Amino acid sequence: MIFRWFIATVLAIFTGFAIAPAASAAEIESGGPLTSINISPQLNCDVRHQGDVNGEWFDDVACGTFVAFGGNLYGPAELPAGSEATSVDNYVPFTAISQSPMTGTGTSSDPFAITTKVGLGDTGATLTQVDSYVNGATAYRTDISVTGGASSGNAVVYRGGDCFLQDSDQGFGQVLDGSAPVCKAQPDSDNPERVEGFRPLTSGAAHVEGHYKDVWALIGSGNMLPNTCRCDEQVDNGIAISWARELTQGATVTLSSLTFFSPVGTTPLTVTKTVDRAQATAGSEVTYAITLTNDGATAQEITSVTDSLPEGFAYVPGSTSGLTATDPTGTSDLTWAGDFEVPAAGDDGPGTATLNFRATVSDVPGTYTNSAGAEGPGATVVTAEDTAPVTVTAATSTSTTSTTSTTSTTSTSSTSTSPSSTTTTTAEPTSTTTEPTPTATAPTTTTTQPSAVVTPEGPQTPDKVQTDGGPVHSGLGDAGLWLFGGAGGLALLLALRWTAVRPSRRH
Incomplete structure (x- = not known):
């Protein structure tokens, strides 16, 4: 694990992709059990469960959303130990456009929520992601809406992460309900029932559980995931889900999933x-x-x-x-x-x-x-x-002359x-x-x-994306989108801010 951290640090110094995801992350803070859900402006995820010392993903932010489209793979600029995805020739970091602060009150009718919007390079396509959480739940919900730009074509949308199971970076696997990949702790660990996983809500999803390098390489290929699990093998593992969809100009495709965590093995x-x-x-x-x-x-x-x-x-x-x-x-x-x-x-x-x-x-x-x-x-x-x-x-009905149905x-x-x-x-x-x-x-x-x-x-997803029954609103509105929709120079300045603001939490 120390070697992995060292490699990730070296890549952060010598590559252009592992510097930062463009700005300080927006955070959902709650009474738990998920006490903190950080979403970077380039769609990394950093999640904390009450009582845990470290984040739930390797080096905190080795988790995120990715899109393969038009011959390129788009995703977060920073991905610790994720070079199998980010070092491919056609990898392009998301262009940060806007991000709301946390909204909502944390109830099922008004959940906490963060809305983040990014661009897919020069394609004109955009991705808007709403992450929402209800106090007391062991999972949070992600709704991804991709709107096509000038060109049409097939796209693959991914949610992927390099699991960190607290007392060990290695574990076993599981697939729930035929579609939800899970990382499971070792039987002799401090919390042998510990799990973390992705649960797709939208039909047509594929999945994978396996060695983290293999997971990132599969995402780096730009293809649909193979529906495989190294469930009975103890490996330094990761998980991912994917959907294949066609993007057309002006049309929006929405995909939904849950991300769940539990030291005692609670699942949806x-x-x-x-x-x-x-x-x-x-x-x-x-x-x-x-x-x-x-x-x-x-x-x-x-x-x-x-x-x-x-x-x-x-x-x-x-x-x-x-x-x-x-x-x-x-x-x-x-x-x-x-x-x-x-x-x-x-x-x-x-x-x-x-x-x-x-x-x-x-x-x-x-x-x-x-x-x-x-x-x-x-x-x-x-x-x-x-x-x-x-x-x-x-x-x-029957009469003397005819019978009709x-x-x-x-x-x-x-x-x-x-x-x-x-x-x-x-x-x-x-x-x-x-x-x-x-x-x-x-x-x-x-x-x-x-x-x-x-x-x-x-x-169809309703006009207001719902998380556990509650409407989700952006905290920025049209004016916020105008301010954040500007040139790449602003994104570079914000990248430095993310580096300074995100705490250094190394496993």
Whole structure:
């Protein structure tokens, strides 16, 4: 580890990329457990967990966002021990444009947030990143919006980091839910259940866990990640996720993810919803199952489970079973309140808790989906959005002369935020996709989610990017963008300021 620090320091002196990310970082400070989340103006991330001596990434800032586009790889100017990415011939540091100070109050309806905007060289494309956090959560959320410039083409967007597990720079790996790469501590370490990981919320993500050099080299290639994990090998490891998207002039693609940390192995809960049959006659009943899945090493407390039934559907009183037998409040927007536990993962797999209930379907023929979620003190929950489709058919009517059957198709979506890949150009919808939404809740806060629109490219992100239910606003406005959108000379001056301001924390 000392050798790695030495190499990183030498590179910082003799390369143009490891000097600094353009200015002092904006910081989210909270009561924890993530006490500090620093985002540099060139999209490094530096995160602190309460009780930890060092940052969660190697040399604090070996973490960030990257974009491969137009033959170049764009990313932070500084990346300790990351030369496999930053020393490639086509590496171009992001151009810092603007960054807001921390906004919000840290509740689920008004989370702490930082908004950062960078440019992708001379392409005219820009990237706006919103990082947000709710007090008490073990994860923070990142929403990345890339807007195309003058040229169109395929892009790959990455989130990557070189893990530092406090008492050792080495660890094992894990992949949660088939898409979330995780660094895990060694069994004989001070905190053997310690984890840190990326959890993609937008569909189509790829992942990797492996030696940190291999992770940076894969990002440096500009290609999609290979969906591999050296899970059972003890290595000096890193992790990354990626999405491939097409950028077109003036169109915006939005990609969302969680970054989570826990010394005791707490990971985001995942909600799934299923229905017992895909087709039902108008006015008949169907049975739904809401399942909460826990891949982590600790049991988690849930204080409410929610479900937004489609229009025209109604809960059947007395039909709840499983997690509780108590009826929910509401008839279509349902809430089951109580003290529920989702057990920890064990040798047989993830811990689960399931709630079942029946509902009467609509009298109007069509295909209907709905959404379900949960909340608990400090829990980060990835909810089920626009799922469990049911096609309602009209009852056959019979007369002495003829028998007719008519069916039309509608689609009803519940009220919720869907963190997703979004392209703002308009097209006729041809499919309905399902995207999860994280709800990281403060202990006493109830979250109401705004609606999302589904397009062929995926569910659209609402106009105001939501983090765990709360709107995120930039603290700068148009005037701030004008001031920070200036020439590269200002970025150079700000780079020196970052070097002076960021504390020297070496592992």
